[in-house]
Amino acid sequence: MQARVARLAPEDSDPLSMALHPPIFETLEERTARLAKEIREKEISDAIDAEIEKVRSNERRGPKPIKILLLGQSESGKSTTLKNFQLMYDPKSFRAERASWRAVVQLNVVQSFRNILDAMTRIEIQEQPSPSSPVGSKRVPLLTPEVLEIKLRLQPLADVEKNLIRRITTAGSGQVDPDFRHGNSDVPSKGTLKEIAINATIPWKNTFSRLLKSDHRSSFDSTDAIDWDDPEDPWAILNQCSQDMIKLWNSPTVKQLLAKRVVRSEDLSEYFLNSLERVTAPRYVPTDDDVLHARLKTLGASEHLFKIATGTALTDFLQSSAWAPYFDDMDAIIFLAPISCFDQVLAEDHRVNRLEDSFKLWTTIVTNKLLRDTNLILFLNKIDLLRSKLESGIKLKEYVVSYGDRPNDLDSATAYFKRKFGGILHEKSPSPRVFYCHLTTATDTKSTKYVLSNVRDMLMRQNLMKTNLLA
Numbered sequence: 001m002q003a004r005v006a007r008l009a010p011e012d013s014d015p016l017s018m019a020l021h022p023p024i025f026e027t028l029e030e031r032t033a034r035l036a037k038e039i040r041e042k043e044i045s046d047a048i049d050a051e052i053e054k055v056r057s058n059e060r061r062g063p064k065p066i067k068i069l070l071l072g073q074s075e076s077g078k079s080t081t082l083k084n085f086q087l088m089y090d091p092k093s094f095r096a097e098r099a100s101w102r103a104v105v106q107l108n109v110v111q112s113f114r115n116i117l118d119a120m121t122r123i124e125i126q127e128q129p130s131p132s133s134p135v136g137s138k139r140v141p142l143l144t145p146e147v148l149e150i151k152l153r154l155q156p157l158a159d160v161e162k163n164l165i166r167r168i169t170t171a172g173s174g175q176v177d178p179d180f181r182h183g184n185s186d187v188p189s190k191g192t193l194k195e196i197a198i199n200a201t202i203p204w205k206n207t208f209s210r211l212l213k214s215d216h217r218s219s220f221d222s223t224d225a226i227d228w229d230d231p232e233d234p235w236a237i238l239n240q241c242s243q244d245m246i247k248l249w250n251s252p253t254v255k256q257l258l259a260k261r262v263v264r265s266e267d268l269s270e271y272f273l274n275s276l277e278r279v280t281a282p283r284y285v286p287t288d289d290d291v292l293h294a295r296l297k298t299l300g301a302s303e304h305l306f307k308i309a310t311g312t313a314l315t316d317f318l319q320s321s322a323w324a325p326y327f328d329d330m331d332a333i334i335f336l337a338p339i340s341c342f343d344q345v346l347a348e349d350h351r352v353n354r355l356e357d358s359f360k361l362w363t364t365i366v367t368n369k370l371l372r373d374t375n376l377i378l379f380l381n382k383i384d385l386l387r388s389k390l391e392s393g394i395k396l397k398e399y400v401v402s403y404g405d406r407p408n409d410l411d412s413a414t415a416y417f418k419r420k421f422g423g424i425l426h427e428k429s430p431s432p433r434v435f436y437c438h439l440t441t442a443t444d445t446k447s448t449k450y451v452l453s454n455v456r457d458m459l460m461r462q463n464l465m466k467t468n469l470l471a
């Protein structure tokens with residue numbers, strides 16, 4: 001006998017209601033079919049729940065991180081650009097590191113004076129009257145008795161330099177750059193003249209600030225960690241030498257040494273030399289701008305993770321000269337060409353013009369087949385220095401013959417460089433690609449912030465388009 005089938009009202013067709021209140025009258029087959037249907041529906045419901053959870057978790061983690069590699073020859077501005085990123089996306093940690101940069105600023109100051117004092121010594125030797133000098137010949141000496149006295153009084157700076165190098169390197173990560181050659185000399189300056197290089201893979205700033213004073217490690221602003229009474233801290237000697245340093249820096253002697261290129265402006269931290277009163281004052285703490293200008297050579301590659309201001313996207317940020325291992329999943333390479341360097345040679349090889357080296361490196365990147373799908377963004381950096389060099393009368397065509405008779409001004413020079421780098425891209429790239437090019441001054445936070453925001457927006461748009469195309 002066939003059992004009566006209970007008619008279900010439409011509202012009772014809800015699977016949950018079916019499971020909780022199964023029909024009273026059903027055949028065995030109907031029951032089996034109903035249970036099978038319930039199992040299927042549960043599987044579908046679980047799959048939907050899993051999908052929703054996946055979407056939510058992706059939303060929590062943010063969209064796919066954008067990976068950018070910073071490339072360029074030494075001193076092209078990679079670390080400075082990275083500091084700009086840090087200031088934009090992680091200002092808290094940027095400011096927390098200010099105390100560590102204080103020693104670097106002090107080192108930049110004393111090393112600038114070491115370069116000036118060494119140049120004076122070289123001139124002193126030249127100015128010694130030799131037995132062959134014609135009797136009564138009158139050369140106007142570059143070094144007046146007053147600057148020679150100042151030179152003597154600044155001798156303690158040599159010890160300050162040693163002390164600072166020791167403090168930074170015993171922080172566990174610094175090392176003396178073996179390639180460093182000083183000034184115009186072709187002789188490697190191992191042992192005496194040193195440029196400190198910091199290994200990018202070691203968080204030297206944390207290590208260093210721990211040495212400053214151990215009990216304030218977690219405070220937000222690491223300036224709390226400075227032990228102002230530390231007798232080893234060089235601020236007292238710097239403060240004592242301050243007036244002499246200011247006098248010497250502003251003396252006609254130094255101006256002439258610079259004009260005659262006995263000392264090169266690239267070997268002086270002019271930004272700090274113009275702020276000596278402030279940076280040698282008791283209880284000096286570096287400002288954001290000071291941190292951006294502080295120079296510390298980087299060795300190796302480092303990876304930085306920033307949360308972009310919207311709070312949704314993550315940018316993986318890498319800087320390196322050993323970039324090959326990062327090739328595969330890179331969204332973009334920011335290539336820094338410091339175009340003010342047209343009249344300079346490489347510190348590590350004095351036979352190579354810096355600009356020539358930048359063109360070569362750019363060509364290597366552009367032609368690389370592994371990078372055919374990577375966005376290449378060119379920063380023509382150090383525009384401020386290029387402007388002041390051209391305005392001071394240095395002729396671009398004397399160093400770049402193909403510049404010809406174009407006007408020796410900023411607009412013509414940057415247009416020329418853009419065409420030259422763009423030409424290499426269009427000619428040598430294995431596949432057609434857009435030429436993104438920006439004129440930058442990485443030490444200027446305001447203009448750099450604008451450029452970096454543009455780069456980020458462009459890359460995020462591209463990422464979204466890719467995701468939508470794939471979906």
Ligand SMILES: Nc1nc2c(ncn2[C@@H]2O[C@H](COP(=O)(O)OP(=O)(O)OP(=O)(O)O)[C@@H](O)[C@H]2O)c(=O)[nH]1
Nearest residue numbers: 074075076077078079080293295297298382441442
């Ligand atoms: N005037 C000026 N100075 C700049 C600019 N960009 C960088 N600098 C300075 O140039 C020097 C070198 O900059 P870094 O950012 O350390 O260069 P880098 O590419 O990281 O160099 P390495 O670590 O040796 O590979 C620093 O003293 C910076 O302050 C710029 O646009 N204008």
Ligand SMILES: [Mg+2]
Nearest residue numbers: 078079297298
């Ligand atoms: Mg660097």
